[in-house]
Amino acid sequence: MLNTPRTTRKPSPFYLFPFTLLLTLLLCLPWVNAQKPANPQPQPWHINGIVAALDDSQDKVKGYAFDKLAQYKPQDLKSALKKPEDIAGKTANILKNKNVNVSVRSSAALALGNLGASAQPYIKDILNFLKDEQVNVYVRGSAAVALGNLGASAQPYIRDILNFLKDEQVNVYVRGSAAVALGNLGETAQPYHKDIADILKDKQADVYVRASAAVALGKLGKATQPYLKDILDFLKDEDVDVYFRGFAAQALGNLGKTTPSYLQDVADILKDEKVNAEVRAFVAQALGNLGEAAQPYLKDILNFLKDRNVDTGIRGFAAESLGNLGASAQLYLKDILDFLKDESVKSYVRRFAASALENLGEAAQPYLQDILNFLRDERVEADIRGSAAIALSNLGEAAQPYISDILNFLKDEQVKPSIRGNAAEAFNNLGASAQPCLKNILNFLKDENIEPSVRGSAAPILGNLGQVTQPDFKDILDFLKDEQVKPSVRSSAAESLGNLGASAQPYIKDILNVLKDEQVKPSVRSSAAEALGNLKEAATPYLKDIADIIQDEKVDAGVRSSSAQALGNLRKLQVYEVVVILNSVYEPNHQNVNFETWRFLAYFFGGGTNDVKTLLKWLGNPQSLPTQFNYEDSKKTLKVLRDAWIGSQGLERLQQDLATKIARVARRASWKPQDIPLLQNHYNNLKKGGYNQADTVHSAIHDVVIGRWLSLAQNIILIHAAFWLALIFAYPKFPHTLAVFFWNPWIRKILGVGYVGFLLTWVPYFRRQLFEPFKPSLLADAELEHFDDDAYFPESNVIIPDSKEIKALTQALPKIQGQIILEGDSGLGKSMFLRHVVANSKRIFVYLPAQKCDKGVIKAIQNKMHGQAQDAGFLKNLIYSGAIDICIDGLNEVSTDTRAKITDFVDRSFRGNIIMTTQPLEWIPPSTTKTYYLQPLESHQIDLFLVSRQPKLLKDAKIQGKYYKNACIRYLANALNLQQPPEELEAAQRILSNPMDLTLVALMLSQGNTPDLFRLQEQQYNQMAEEFWYKWKYEFPLERFSQAVYQMRLNDENTLPAGQFPQELQALADKKYKMVVRRQSWDREGKAQKEWYFRHDKIMDFFLMQNFLGESTEAETRLIDHMGDPRFRGVYTKSGLTLPFLKRTTEAQSSHRRE
Template sequence: MPKTHRKLRKCSPFFLFPFTLFLTLLLSLPWVSAQETPKPQPWLIDGIVAALDDGYDKVKRDALYQLTRYEPEDLKAVVKKPEDLAKKVAGILKDEQVDSDVRSRAALTLGNFGEAAKSSIPDILNILQDEQVDSWIRSSAAYALSNFGETAKSHIPEILNFLKDEQVDSNIRGGAAEALGNFGEAAKSHIPEILNFLQDEQVDSNIRGVAAEALGNFGEAAESHIPEILNILKDEQVDSLVRGGAAVALGNFGEAAKSSIPEILNILKDEQVDSLVRGGAAVALGNFGEAAKSSIPEILNILQDEQVNLSVRESAAVALGNFGEAAKSSIPEILNILQDEQVNLSVRESAAYALSNLGEAAESHILEILNILQDEQVNLSVRKSAAVVLGNFGEAAKSHIPEILNILQDEQVDSFVRRSAAEALGNFGEATKSHIPEILNILKDEQVNSSVRGSAAEALSNFGEATKSHIPEILNFLKDEQVDSFVRGSAALALGNFGEAAKSHIPEILNFLKDEQVDLYLRRHAAALALGKIRRLELNEVVVILDRIYEPKESDFEFWRFLTYFLGGGTDEVKTLLKWMGNPSQETIDAQSKLKYKEAKKTLEVFRDAWIGTQGLQRLQIDLANQIAKVTSRVPWKSQDITLLQTHYNNLKKSEYHQADTVKSAINKLEFWQWLLKARNTILIHITFWLALIFAYPKFPQVQAIFFWNPWVRKILGVGYVGFLLTWIPYLRRKLFEPFKPSLQADAGLDTFQHLAYFPQSQVKIPGSGDIKPITEALPSIQGQIVLEGDSGWGKSMFLRHLVANSQQIIVYLPAQKCSQGVIEAIQAKLHGQAQDAAFLKNLIYSGAIDICIDGLNEITADTRAKITHFVERYFRGNIIMTTQPLEWTPPSTAKTYYLQPLEPQQIQEFLISRQDRFPQDAKVQGENYEKACTAYLTDIIKLGELRKLRKLREKNYLNLQQPKEELEAAQRILSNPMDLTLISLMLSQGKTPDLFHLQEQQYNQMAEEFLKEWRYEFPLKKFSQAVYQMRLNDQKALPAADFYQELLSLEDEKYKMAVSRQWTDREGKSKKEWYFRHDKIMDFFLVQNFLGDSEEVENRLIDHMNDPRFRGVYFLLATLLPLTAAQELREQLIQYAADTKDHTVSDTFVQILRSRKAVS
């Protein structure tokens, strides 16, 4: 875990070379109770990476130091992209603005990355070559290169140049030598240069010593140079440092240099030789192992010889320990050294460690070592060493755990020894499990020395799962302020050793960290070390670490900044917090002025979460309050931030900070906008609700009835404006009627309407100007209020159906008879009972929500016409079109009357020819033959060229100059009627010659003839006509299918088309079919049968129906069908009726038809 870094004097690492032998000794001993190399966790690495971006160099230094503490293999396991991390470290190394000791640490860190940092090797090499760079950094760069080994082998020549160059700083040259040694086989060709360097007396002795060790690292590749190295060892003129390095190098060669063992032994025994050289020789002999076992007696003598230098005797002890089983026979003598109180203490400790290093070979002497531990007369340090040795024996010494435990429990024993006994017990692990209660008692005993109790706590934590249940007891010591701080620190460390199992106790460890009465060193290391082993700290926890920065006289605040990153996992929240808190760098403070809204909001959110953990951290809380006010005042806020600001205001107000006023000022600016925002949101939600209902409206009748057509629901839930919008927005209006569109247009019979059947060249007279224009041009859509007047069969109904079929608007098609109760009521009837709100429906009609077609005003009573007229005049803004035959009435004052014109001569032939597409496939006359038949027929009937007011045709002149004027006018009237022309076209297609003045009768006769052939009985004309008459009296449209099914099938035949059928499915899912007359003229033919004859009933009918518009067409047929005398009598009656009623609509036309009949006859 992180340690406090004190800035050391910048000196070469090679000044430590005189202690190389001691370091070799230290590293060779397994008993050294050094801290276990920590294992990195992903969140710890994230914290380090975040710290590398901090504005303070010392924070970066601490982060780099922590990275170097991890093994490269462990880093690879948790770092997803070590190359990226290596690049970040390389950036610090290259940054000339960074402090030199931080850059030096960056170089060493890069060396630890190995392969992942190979792309940085050129940068390291540049640093090494740059003479302007501090030598401390350059020497570290040299060390880093040495760690790359094989990866940097292509740069061996450059490194060798540094070694040769006498002008280069000795530190750097030494690093170059060590680097070359680490390259091994790859640099073997340069061994002679290193050897020359070693032999050169002008070279600094420290560097020559390093060069000697480097040669040893080459192993087999440098074996041929062993004699030269041996010569350097033996040469008394050579500096002791160099000779010592040569000795260590020879030991590293192992079996290859065993022939040199006698000379090395002589060096060891020679009292005239410098102690540093003799120590190196001792270590070298120990490294030879089995090959040098014959030297063990001499080495033992060195150890026992009180006249020999202490460091040499210590090295001899180390060497003996390294022999292992081969030195087993020397164990008694080593024990004697350990027990001999006359022997120097450091030598006795080295002997103890040697015994520990001998491992199994010394197990038979465990009892003697135990005696040393128990002997109160023995030096405390020696007893401590004995305890450590016993602990390192592990399983072999477990039978002596009770004796060691007695030492721990014995209050008479010195605390120094008891503490070592506790540590030894902790090293036994599982074997000590049964003695946990006794160790726990030591921890609880307030009379026991604090250091002993602390060691007991750490020992307990080493037992792992076995002592997990005792975490609460250890925790009690941590929380108890009466307990010695050292014990509490050990308890914290112990909790950390439990790892994940202690995560619920992080708050107690943090409380220990907050306790300013506890020694700062303990708080830093015990608490921080423990926290790093458990889990990442949350934001509201990591503020406890950050708070240490605010302690009075805290000079190393950078360490706490690093620890905040490190233990907080370097999250975005932690990084944001440290941008504003914990004494940020000046560069960071300057960047605060560029704060934008998005970052400001994120910062306040972080401050909000951090505030939770600041209770009791007054100094930190004051700074946090200042930063909250600063961030609040830097940017304009949005209405949705008011909750966040209110939280900060409440926190600050509760803690009585004046910074609450700044936050309140920002809130006040937003409250008005928040009110508007709430109002806006409410309106949006309300609108969204109704929009959803509108889209659901077509599919759900319940929605239609409850929400839209119920006045109370619509007005109350609609808050007034919904009804208004529904009425005046065209899209919404259409939506309201969309579900009812099939019903509204049902009477138009669009399922039987054929676009090709409509003749768009029909013309109308424009009101006002009197101009004649095609009807589709004059009336492309329903705009305003229109009355379309024209004789029967001129295409009024067809035009309405054409409008309905092609309009994008919602149109309701109403036969005039259905308006007997009123137009609104007729429309309501088509809405299937949903539109109960008649007032709303009237508003919709007034606003133009639907266009209205009313067909057949001439077929209804004057009373019904009056209702329709009243409706039209009242809803003058509505789009309404009405059709009628000529009749005596007063049209609505708001409506314009368009007069449908008869077909012109050239249109007659065009119309006939255009009918071909509607002929049945089995029509006898088609195509060119049909066109010739039309021409021939017209030639025989009418003089087209002499018709008054008609334009001359381009075809040849088909004239019969002898035709009288009256006959021409009668023919013109019939041929200009599209309905009659349609009938003529059907007859011509069947090869028949139409009887112009008896077309319906002729059509019927053809149909009846075929009916007889097909059904074997005559068509029941009288019975059928009576049924039609009753149907007309009752204002029914559908023909009685139940009684006349076969008859209707014949009437529907494509050759005659006297009737059409309509099929649909009712609400119960049953299939329905109804028949209707294709046109009123056909119905009139059957109706007139009830008016022919001499019976009194017939006479009464003639009189009764004169004023009935439904029978108007019947009287026109009677002018042709009645005997001439009877027709003349009826004419007189109609004239008298017209004189009395001023209604000439029937009498005038009757007179004209009768006159034409007389002329023809």
């Protein structure tokens, strides 16, 4: 906003406060120097660093980023920023964040104003910021200034700004800032000029706001023409405070040539002694801003200046305005000089007039001799003579002959050092004109009798000399090394060398040598580094030399920091170089005092890379340290801290903090074996530096090493397990190839490291996989390919052990669990039940005819597995664990020795699931078994059974459907006729209650035959033999075939000799008879083969019985020898019904041949 007019030696008519504030901020930042360009060209890495700094945890760092951003021109930012809208969005977020410091938010608003069109989406946020009464009014004023800088981008919101200006609820200072913002918008705000003028004319409005409106109108150029009279009226209004009328005078002065019609009115105010003197002074200043247009009124200004009735301080303002007139004041230069010499005028009033002399520039050239004489006149006060020296320096080459006089003035010890210092600063304006006097200048700078501050102020002349010769440059270098000269003076001189630009290129090596020279004071070397940084491209070939200085731990930390900043102006700094800048945070005079400056510089020169961001999360007083430690971030952090350690050599305080942070990260994260080299590197660094934190890192390494061995062991176990898993998955496809891994005890135990066998034994899935390849072979004897589960009759009853309760077999034994014996007469369905269980179970079963267990159950199972299960102990363990359920069929059909082996096996495998079937016999069953007694069919079940066979009859059966059902009813009524003798009825009931015999009855009924219950097998055989004779033209060899069956039984075999009786077996297997079946089995080599078996032992008993019939000695001997043999029990049961069988058979066959 507007600044109060004040006594000053420079022309400063009522500066707007925000511009003053902005200038103050920029000048106070450590990177700004008055001799540097006001708008430096941004480097890409600098811009990236600024953007990164906006995310810093410290608010002040954000503020510095915005301040630095404000130094660049909008067009330069536009070319440097890849996505201006991104930084605009980030800036707007900071502006809206009420938790951020208000000054930082103010800087954010100003930065948005510098981003042009990219900031347009966020103008609304700036407006809201302006309205926030909790924010400091001066800060809100800065936001208003930002709006004014947006130009055309703010056009959609001008109405909002205007409303804001009119809102009397808003602080007047902020409203004034809004008015100035409208003025800065220029032609963009043209539609609203009248609104601004109305505020100026509104006497009810706050006078401060009206004055601001006047200043805004003063910025609008020709567009203000219609409102000049309003401004003039405001200026003349004696009811308005003098201070605010001055604003109107300033506005008129800014309008320049657009106000010719009102200049006379303005000048009349100056001449009107009735008008307040201060107002007249403001008018004088305004006239001074008009240049040539004010020439007719210069005499009036001088008269005002000479008017002793006017307060001298106010006259000083008028004197200052003369300097702004430039060549227009040339005609009155003599009067100004005379005024300066007039001792009757107060000295401080003359000082104001002296400042006007400074500003005349080349216009003062015709009076150069007068100015020089004035400078030499020791009777004139020193500070006024100082202004004369400045006036001379502004003359450029024309002042060259008088440089020695200026130097003599600077040497005059009678003059205060501060005044000589001001004159010395002006001395720098001589530029190349001072080159011939370089020797004298250097001697002046060396003169110990002259105040160091004066010499330091004059030193920058060395940077303005332009082209210098080798000898001259050598003199400058010698001056820099001269220990007799104060370091502060040499530093100023060294720093100024950076302003020589390309002309210094031949001497950069010499400047670099000054930087490297350990004999030179650190302050001078730092200035030499800064000079190198200012030389830009000219210093590019020496980047490595500067970088070496940064890394040299023997070099002073301040010199290294200056070198890092210099290098940061030439290229993006690496992490180990950024650390050197960050070290200033840890210096005693910087700790907790403006440390944010160094954090910002770390971003700025480091390019804001991810590594720099990571570094600043841990070092340089971050707001808080990271608390979340994921692996990737921790690893990245340690790498960054490793690079930082390289640059931390010689920086003790920083390195101590760095050691602490390394230990913190090493302790918190979970590391992997591949990170050991990184951790070891940190350990070595910390150990070498003598830091206790090395123990923490060593502990982390130790944990990783242990973890690595554990991981290695884990990996070995995983690989080992994966290998065995692959084997177990592949085993069903390649059983012969892979069997050695599972069934060879040595390979399984050694390669399986103990746990494999355990898992194979107790994990159900693995157990199933072991037996899966042999499933067909294990169930081959169950003849499942010939088994129709729908044909199974589930209504058969069984007596449950202990309770003696009778239940359906399928309910009593829904699954095989534990050790079970199923006992029942031949044909009751024991084998059918086993096949039913096997066919419906998802578990692995082995179906073993008892005859195949002659060498033991384990051997029988091994044979089923084609000899691959060589490890009998392992197989026993599998059985013990329930890996495979065992069905053993026909215990009564084997020898006592075989039965004993089976019993012993069952006793030893008491946890296995085993079911055995047998006909009633005298023996001692295993102690762990339960015996279930299978019952014959009851009367109502016989009818159901017969009818249930219908769907399974032959398709070409003679009797089917309801005829078959009627046939069954008639047959049962006849067979179970209660009129027949009780013995025959009982026998018929017994036969019909046997499912095997009843099945044969059903088959014969369907073929139209009447079954003979007492000779069913004989009747079936006769039908088969008759058909055999018709087909092969010879009699069925009953005697020879029966002898073969007898020998098979004696040997506990169950496979019929297919090679001896091929036609006979085919006849017996005919679908009308099904007396034998053929099934597939596998030999030891795994090859498939076909074998013939009796479909039921009742059929086998029929053929066995033929060996017991007759009156021969051999038959009698057999009858006696096998009477107690359970294998022949069925023969004795059947022979009681069929002793005359052989005679009848012989007669029948003879009769058939005769026919």
